[in-house]
Amino acid sequence: SLQVIMDDSEIDAGKANEECVGPSSDKAGKASTCDGCPNQKQCAAGEGRKEDPDLDVIRQRLGGISRKVLVLSGKGGVGKSTMCAQLAFALAAQGLRVGLLDVDICGPSIPHMLGLRGETVHQSATGWSPVFVTDPGDGEDDRDIELGVMSIGFMLPNDDDAVIWRGPRKNGLIKQFLTDVEWGELDFLLVDTPPGTSDEHISLVQYLSKTFGPSDGALIVSTPQEVSLLDVRKELSFCAKTKLRVLGVVENMAGLLT
Numbered sequence: 001s002l003q004v005i006m007d008d009s010e011i012d013a014g015k016a017n018e019e020c021v022g023p024s025s026d027k028a029g030k031a032s033t034c035d036g037c038p039n040q041k042q043c044a045a046g047e048g049r050k051e052d053p054d055l056d057v058i059r060q061r062l063g064g065i066s067r068k069v070l071v072l073s074g075k076g077g078v079g080k081s082t083m084c085a086q087l088a089f090a091l092a093a094q095g096l097r098v099g100l101l102d103v104d105i106c107g108p109s110i111p112h113m114l115g116l117r118g119e120t121v122h123q124s125a126t127g128w129s130p131v132f133v134t135d136p137g138d139g140e141d142d143r144d145i146e147l148g149v150m151s152i153g154f155m156l157p158n159d160d161d162a163v164i165w166r167g168p169r170k171n172g173l174i175k176q177f178l179t180d181v182e183w184g185e186l187d188f189l190l191v192d193t194p195p196g197t198s199d200e201h202i203s204l205v206q207y208l209s210k211t212f213g214p215s216d217g218a219l220i221v222s223t224p225q226e227v228s229l230l231d232v233r234k235e236l237s238f239c240a241k242t243k244l245r246v247l248g249v250v251e252n253m254a255g256l257l258t
Helices: 040-045 054-061 082-092 166-182 199-209 226-241
Strands: 064-070 098-102 122-124 127-129 131-135 145-151 186-192 217-222 246-251
Touching: 054 166, 054 199, 064 082, 064 199, 064 226, 082 098, 082 145, 082 186, 082 217, 127 166, 166 199, 217 226, 226 246
Parallel strands: 064 186, 064 217, 098 145, 098 186, 217 246
Antiparallel strands: 122 127, 131 145
């Protein structure tokens, strides 16, 4: 069964007041804009200025991964998960060791896209083992393509079950994905995220902060329509504010624009 470890002292950024000064600010929990915020008590106690001890655990756990790429989109339905899966296969086809982490907690689609529905996560003494998908090569000389995959979709008793979680519980599962999954040595870890700039994205950047190197960053997926580009600009703003390097922007479905 799925059990998520949560910290009662964790600050829920998704519930912060609109004029939040930031949990790491010296004025956190004390400024007039903090009045009425559900995080006020934790912020005033300095919880936002404490370094999470699990950051070192994550750094050690992901120490064997050369490059980490967060696949982001401001708008849903732009083909982000499809592109993430295809990119993972393309990299693996070059003989690279690739892992794919699906942190879209409420709408995990990677298990369905990769034909892994019904698979379950196995736990060993070293942590959670990814579910592996193998695609046979086209010819005798072509090697098999293998990906390691992790998703909440493997942990739900029923594919149609809704995941109705608030921020802290989502953050707890994302942290467990980063601290408990035994990826081993990888050339690339691709992270498929939900649309937007909410709890999952904030948590990922925070938890991965000690692991980022010069080759790590974000790949942003969009479509040509202005309604999509409006949200992509917000995603780029998020990357700038969190100091997340933008590796590139993919304009998907460009040929369908009329």
